[in-house]
Amino acid sequence: MATPKLLVYVLGAPGAGKGTQSDLIVKEFGWTHVSAGDLLRAEVQKGTEWGKQAEDIMREGKMVPGSMIIGLLKGALSSGEHTKVLVDGFPRVLEQLHDFEQEVRPCNTALFYNVAEDIARQRLLQRAESSGRVDDNEETIHKRFVVFEEQSMPVVEALREQCRLSEVDAGASPDEVYAATKRIIQQLEQELAASEAAAAAVAAAEAGPAGAADRAEAAAEAAAPAVAAEAAASSEAAAEPAAAAAAEEQEELAVPVAAAAAAAPAAVADAVAADAAAAEAPAAVPVLAAAEAPAEVAAPADAVLSAVQMDLSGIRTPIVICGPSGVGKGTLIGKLMAQHPAKFGFSVSHTTRDPRPGEQHGVHYYFTDAEAMAAQVAGGMFLEHATVHGNSYGTSLAAVARVSAEGKHCVLDIDVQGAQQVRSSALGDRCLFIFVAPPSEQELERRLRNRGTETEEKVLQRLANATSEIAKAQEPGLFHHTLVNGDLEQAYLQLQQLINKRVPGLLPEPDAAAAAAAPAMQEAEQAAAAVSADAISTQPAVMAAADADVDASSAAPAPAAVAAAAPEPVLANGTAAAAAAGAGVAAAAAAAAAAAVAHSNGGTSTLLDFGFGASAGPAVAAKGMPVRQYMDVTVIPVLREGLKALNVARPDDPWQFLADYLVANKPLAHA
Ligand SMILES: Nc1ncnc2c1ncn2[C@@H]1O[C@H](COP(=O)(O)OP(=O)(O)OP(=O)(O)O)[C@@H](O)[C@H]1O
Numbered sequence: 001m002a003t004p005k006l007l008v009y010v011l012g013a014p015g016a017g018k019g020t021q022s023d024l025i026v027k028e029f030g031w032t033h034v035s036a037g038d039l040l041r042a043e044v045q046k047g048t049e050w051g052k053q054a055e056d057i058m059r060e061g062k063m064v065p066g067s068m069i070i071g072l073l074k075g076a077l078s079s080g081e082h083t084k085v086l087v088d089g090f091p092r093v094l095e096q097l098h099d100f101e102q103e104v105r106p107c108n109t110a111l112f113y114n115v116a117e118d119i120a121r122q123r124l125l126q127r128a129e130s131s132g133r134v135d136d137n138e139e140t141i142h143k144r145f146v147v148f149e150e151q152s153m154p155v156v157e158a159l160r161e162q163c164r165l166s167e168v169d170a171g172a173s174p175d176e177v178y179a180a181t182k183r184i185i186q187q188l189e190q191e192l193a194a195s196e197a198a199a200a201a202v203a204a205a206e207a208g209p210a211g212a213a214d215r216a217e218a219a220a221e222a223a224a225p226a227v228a229a230e231a232a233a234s235s236e237a238a239a240e241p242a243a244a245a246a247a248e249e250q251e252e253l254a255v256p257v258a259a260a261a262a263a264a265p266a267a268v269a270d271a272v273a274a275d276a277a278a279a280e281a282p283a284a285v286p287v288l289a290a291a292e293a294p295a296e297v298a299a300p301a302d303a304v305l306s307a308v309q310m311d312l313s314g315i316r317t318p319i320v321i322c323g324p325s326g327v328g329k330g331t332l333i334g335k336l337m338a339q340h341p342a343k344f345g346f347s348v349s350h351t352t353r354d355p356r357p358g359e360q361h362g363v364h365y366y367f368t369d370a371e372a373m374a375a376q377v378a379g380g381m382f383l384e385h386a387t388v389h390g391n392s393y394g395t396s397l398a399a400v401a402r403v404s405a406e407g408k409h410c411v412l413d414i415d416v417q418g419a420q421q422v423r424s425s426a427l428g429d430r431c432l433f434i435f436v437a438p439p440s441e442q443e444l445e446r447r448l449r450n451r452g453t454e455t456e457e458k459v460l461q462r463l464a465n466a467t468s469e470i471a472k473a474q475e476p477g478l479f480h481h482t483l484v485n486g487d488l489e490q491a492y493l494q495l496q497q498l499i500n501k502r503v504p505g506l507l508p509e510p511d512a513a514a515a516a517a518a519p520a521m522q523e524a525e526q527a528a529a530a531v532s533a534d535a536i537s538t539q540p541a542v543m544a545a546a547d548a549d550v551d552a553s554s555a556a557p558a559p560a561a562v563a564a565a566a567p568e569p570v571l572a573n574g575t576a577a578a579a580a581a582g583a584g585v586a587a588a589a590a591a592a593a594a595a596a597v598a599h600s601n602g603g604t605s606t607l608l609d610f611g612f613g614a615s616a617g618p619a620v621a622a623k624g625m626p627v628r629q630y631m632d633v634t635v636i637p638v639l640r641e642g643l644k645a646l647n648v649a650r651p652d653d654p655w656q657f658l659a660d661y662l663v664a665n666k667p668l669a670h671a
């Protein structure tokens, strides 16, 4: 049996108008209408064994066994190619919902026609004059209503909870009811068209020569170091034309989804075009313009874009932002989105946690429950998902496709586990990964508490998880940059710079003076945090050197020196850190040397004690000091002494030691 691409339950009490509305949908949109009741009645008429059993049960207005109806539904769905299916009058009890979704597939949504009993009774009695149905009599109608209330309303409520319910006031006139119905169906079709257009574009790109967007991205990335280096050397605008040209090239070469849709099958292109017309949106961003209402975003399992199928040709570098809870990811993303709404779109995640006051379904999250989420994950609808602080969170493929279809850069606010999954997906190479670190443990706790959104238990859980998230963020090859969110404005400036570095010219150059201050200050803070031997600041150094995306002005060698201090037990918390803060280079050198010996002996003690305290001193001292100079007067002398003590070859060249040993992972060369 081919799984339908769209599947919608049609629910409502008897006489709600399910059949009438289904017929209208079939007529206008060409869906297949499968009515559980009609299937049963056909069995009765044919006199089959199932029919005989069902007849008595139906006469009494009771429920026939779910296994019988599911069997009939499966039979009907197998009878041909049914891509868009209305399942009318089913599921009637929770067990049927569960079993059908296990055996066939989860629905996209359920149309629920809500009607009062007296209105429905009048309609049914009128129908009885011509229908000849055994259950269209006053007594049975009431029984069926009671049964619906008692047994089927839990299904309605479960689907509502899972955000898979589209409720329609069925007491209104047929035209009004159909107008509401039509909007829901159109939205589902638009989402399907968007998914298929993206998939078709990928197929076209895969079939053709090397993807245009790949070339564009490569051009942009090749331009990036030069642009950034020039910008770092002076604030002259000489870099800007190059940046703009690279960006322009990227914008031109990238295949927008609308264009890609032209290469898609005719039906899809038609749907996209129809959508563009309906939305009165410019052709370049049509696909989901009319689909902003937060219906369930899940795409059908067999039509869903797998990570491999994502529209890589048209996608604009997604920005993945991670960091411990309360560090300020949302705040930074909020600023970015508010300032550049046409350039960035937020990937609205699914979560099983409860909404906070003011949070809106479809805007901040798609709030769902564990069962629905698990079904959708099993259906392959998620790019990534993880359990975070005791709840499930995930990025649906549709959420990313939606932003992509609007021609924007998708911004993902996800945890480190999610980032790892995205990194290893087909999308991984296309993303910019940024880890946002707090300036100190105390400040993180202060922010989390001040936000006032968490219970004490949750605050403690989130803080405890921060330690392991920071540790995981160290994984080589995961994050391109770590950004310390100390001063918000500076962090925001640096975020824009990092984005511009990856996608030159995307954002206007920030105010020159502020921009000049930002990297020095940020790196000084990173350096300070690293010297205090916390786990956070080891990451940017390793990544910075490893990642070609990072230019010479910010990547090496200064942050590499930071890495030298931290990733192995070279500098224990509060020893060399204190020295670097000004307590005395000699003492620090001794500590470094001792620790380095411990390391060379195979010591593996962890530095992940999340102790930021000692960073305050150097951070303050470093403000305004060029990073290279800062390192030269603090960490480098310590290392030099340490290397001498270890009898390492070239002890006078700590920078080389850092590059070879800590970044390139070469063995220690002894003199
Ligand atoms: N640089 C900053 N300085 C001071 N306060 C900040 C800074 N950045 C963010 N905040 C504040 O810290 C709190 C936490 O920020 P935010 O909610 O953005 O964190 P988050 O990383 O998105 O958290 P979560 O992962 O839990 O969603 C907010 O009250 C915010 O106003």
Ligand SMILES: Nc1nc2c(ncn2[C@@H]2O[C@H](COP(=O)(O)O)[C@@H](O)[C@H]2O)c(=O)[nH]1
Binding pocket: 322, 323, 324, 325, 329, 349, 350, 353, 384, 385, 386, 388, 389, 393, 394, 395, 413, 414, 415, 416, 417, 418, 419
């Ligand atoms: N792996 C994923 N993590 C996510 C996603 N959406 C949010 N998150 C992370 O969860 C925590 C907590 O968020 P909160 O809104 O409850 O405070 C936060 O760190 C987010 O980054 C997701 O889709 N996938």
